[in-house]
Every structure is written in C-alpha cells, then in structure tokens.
Amino acid sequence: MARLKVAIIGGNEEGHSIYRMLKAVDEVDILGMADANPESPGMVAASADGIFTTDDFTRLVRIPGVDVLVEATGDPEIHMQIHRLKPRETAVMEARALDLMLAVLKEKEKLQEARRIQGELAAILDSVMEAIEVADSRGIIKYVNAAFTRITGISEKERIGENIFKTSPDGALAIALRTGRSVMGHRTTVGGSNAEVISNAAPILVDGKMEGAVVVFQQFTDIMKLMDQLHQSTTIIENLSDKFGQVTTSKYSFADILGNSGELRRCIQLAERAARSNSTVLLLGESGTGKELFAHAIHHAGPRRDRPFIKVNCAAIPESLLESEFFGYAKGAFTGAVKSKIGKFELAHGGTIFLDEIGDMNLSLQGKLLRVLQEMEFERVGGTQTIKVDVRVIAATNRNLRELIRQGKFREDLYYRLNVVEIVIPPLRVRKDDLPLLVNNLINKLNRKLGKKVQGLSRDAEEVLYGYDWPGNVRELENVIERVMVTVDEEILTKKHFIQHVSQFKTPLERDIDLIPIDQMEQLLIKKAMAKFGTSVEGKRRAAQALNISLATLYNKLKKSRIEDYN
C-alpha cells in the first residue's frame, strides 16, 4: 500500500500532539510543518527530526504530492486560504477530527490485543489439570475452564451466570468472596459428580478493591493417588540407596591365601571344593589364621561371585541390635524406627552372608538363625510379611564350639546346621614352613606402601621368627614385620631390629615391666611355668628345668608360697 503523505499546518499544542501521533504510524510520511511561530512546540520537534518547517503556510499548501493537509490552527481565515490554494487532489482534515480518528484506531488495536491475550489465556487455562472458576464480587460466575467440567460434570453453559453463593455457598470461592481473604487446602464436595476436591481460592484485587475471586481445585483422589505413588517411589529410592551403601562383594580370592605347607594346602583344596557347591561352610581356627580370607575366597570362587558378600560380625554388634541387623525392621517397630530398614540377610539375597565370630551369638538369636537356615525365610523385626531369601552361609569362629555346646552356650542343632563343610585352619606355629612366603610377600607389599627398599631377612632374624610361637598367627606376623619396617631403614632386617622394636622378642629385662618385690616375681614365674607345662610330675620336672632350679626346690617354693593349686 502506498504511504500517506501528510503536512501539518499549526505547531501549537494540538499540532504537536498530532505530529507525535502521526510520527508513530508506519504508513505515514510527514512532509512538513508550518507555523508563524518557529518556537511553537510542534515546529521545534519537527525541525529536530529533520522535517521541513516554514513560517509561511502557503508554501506548504503548494508542495506537490501531499495527500492530506492537517489544519491545526483553528483559524477560519487560514482554513479558507488552505481550501483556496491547495491542489485539487489534496484532502484537508481538521485536527480535531483526525484526533478522534486516531483515538478510535488506538482503541481498536487495544481491543484486538486484549482479545488475543484472552484467547491465549483460555487455551492455557483449559490445558491445566486443575479446575478453575472465577466469580465477580457479587458472586456471579464469569469463567470456568475445561477441567472444571471434567471434574464436576457441570458444563460451562450451565455454570456461567449462576451465583456462587447459591450454588456452592460453603465452597472456597464463596468464602474468599465473603471474607476477602485467601483460602488454602479447603476440602469439599462439588457439583453433580459429588467429587471430593481440595481447593485454594483467592480474591481478585484491582487497585485495592475486590473485583471478584478465583478458585483452583483438584480431585482429592488424584492427589491421594499421586501421594501414594510418591510415597512408594520414595521408599524404593531409600531402600535402594540403603542397599547400595551396604552391599559389598568379596575382596580376596584363593590366590591371596599364601602358604605351601601341607596343612594349609589341604584346607585350600577343601575350600575350593566347597566353593563350587552351595553348602554351608564352618571355618574354625585361632584368631588371625585367615578365616575371613577363606570366606572371601570361597564366595569369589563360587557361582555367586558377582552377587553380594555381606559380613556380619556377631561379636561386634550389641545383642539388642543383632536381630534387627540380621533381619531388618519394619517402620514403627520401635521408637525411632521412622522408616523400615533392610537387614543383612535381605542384603545378601542371591549371594553369601559371612557370619563372623558366630560363637559369640546369644542363644535366642541362635534359635532364630537356625530357623532362617532351615527355611530361608523370616520376618523383619516388628513386621508381618514373610521375606524369602536365597543366601549361602559361611560362618567362622575362633571359639571351641563343642566346648560351648557342652556348657550350654551354643545350640547343638545350629552347630550341625553350620557344620556341613568344616574347615579347620591350622595356626601358624604348626606350619612355620609358610613363613618365608608370607614374610616375602609382606615385605614387597610394605616396600610399596612405605616407600622402603627392604630385600629380606638375615639368617638370625629368620631364626627369631621361626623360634617364636605366633599366638596371633598371620595377623601378628603382619604387625611385627610392619613395626620393624616402619622404623628400620636398612635393606636387610636383622635379629637386632626385631629385638629392638618388637616387644614380643625383647628379653624380659628389656621389656618395660613394673618393679615388683622379688618374691612376687618368683611366684609369677613359677605360676607361668606351671601354666605352660602343667601340674603333672613330668610338667613340674620340665618347669624346674625351664626355671633352672631342681625339682625339690620347685616343690619347696610351691609349698612356701602356698601355690596350692599346683601341689
């Protein structure tokens, strides 16, 4: 469309305002402005914009190609002259008429914009899940969205125009209108469907005056369903993260068990065979002989190697907690049980549970454990649901279970349940042939850990280690070698190093002992010798020999010091 060429005569307030309005219209070109007063606001603005200005309006009238001349002076004389001088094709328009027309155009634009926004809003409000209803300040319902009809079963046509104080006088919308306050979480039933809903309503304020109110509501069952789903998901997530935190797998394999002695090899062979089956294994042996190492290796060599390996130290957990540690507990089982907790047996499902220090478990729990081993099912503490599991059991203890059975401290039936494959790991003192391999391996490991360059042991150091009884077994050996390697920088570890740094190898005088009266010391040594060699005649003879006194002197001292037990 061709652009409209306009010239304005008159730069006073009216001419200036028309100039500004026309400038904003895209389709209009302003060719010039005329006024006798070059300081009038219209003239100043036009000349600042680079538009042709003149104090002689007749010049403007004669410019060719002007479509419309706007007359803004209001002077009838000028008006007449314009009509006389203007070319025939040029139209003349009075400022007031043009003003009116522009105002109408503006209103039309505003109306169109408002319709567009209304259309957009309606589409948005119709797409939300919640029902929305709006009423004016008298309670006349002005708007409902699509969800309103879906939830209540009442159509837009039926609802609009009704009065909320009549249709739902106790609803949140009516309350908000009556009180002028927001209403949150209001529960009520609505409309034809009698659906239970939960609603929030708020007054609509325009310039501080209440023009109406709006309510947003949702079907209660929808919310409950969502809450239920949320709760279930939260429980699953909590259980999973709980599980992830605790589930471990075996850390060692048979390759980590060092030793070539016949005694140890036989244990390894038996364990390897047991690993292939699902049988319960009972590992017996003194502390530090490697029972845990064997348990890991058995799990690792079996078909469950990729499943969990869960260790429970039956001696370390307080008796009162052991049951919930094993079987878990249900929410609310006791004060503080705000959520349920999964137990070790459930964690081990599909894998292996390693019951360390089984000899230290109390009798009532032994009964419960027996039931699980027989039926592979249990209930969580405080729970009613029976949980079935598939778990391989490996148990270990350094206690003498037969002796505990004799004393009534261990259930015989449990012992036979656990003792399907029994592996007795021999103490280090009966397989000292394993020492070199163990020591070398330890030295290599510690060289890396401590950044040392130890090559090995001197012969006299080897003799010291061979001559020692190793009551703490391999664990004690590990401690001894580490203690020496931490303090010594030489490449060869000698007897002197061991004697200097490890209290076990110090002579009695080197040991840090309290000073006590000599006769008490004598008694201590005699008691020790008796404990070591026994109270038989042969034992006493050997004790006397070790103490470097005659048998008669020993008898004398026993009598004198009234160590009657040993007489």
Ligand SMILES: Nc1ncnc2c1ncn2[C@@H]1O[C@H](COP(=O)(O)OP(=O)(O)OP(=O)(O)O)[C@@H](O)[C@H]1O
């Ligand atoms: N044959 C072995 N080869 C290599 N290392 C071993 C061997 N036996 C034991 N160890 C090591 O000795 C330490 C003690 O072993 P482990 O914890 O398995 O003993 P345990 O019999 O379970 O002891 P406790 O009865 O005190 O629990 C561990 O560091 C383990 O790696």
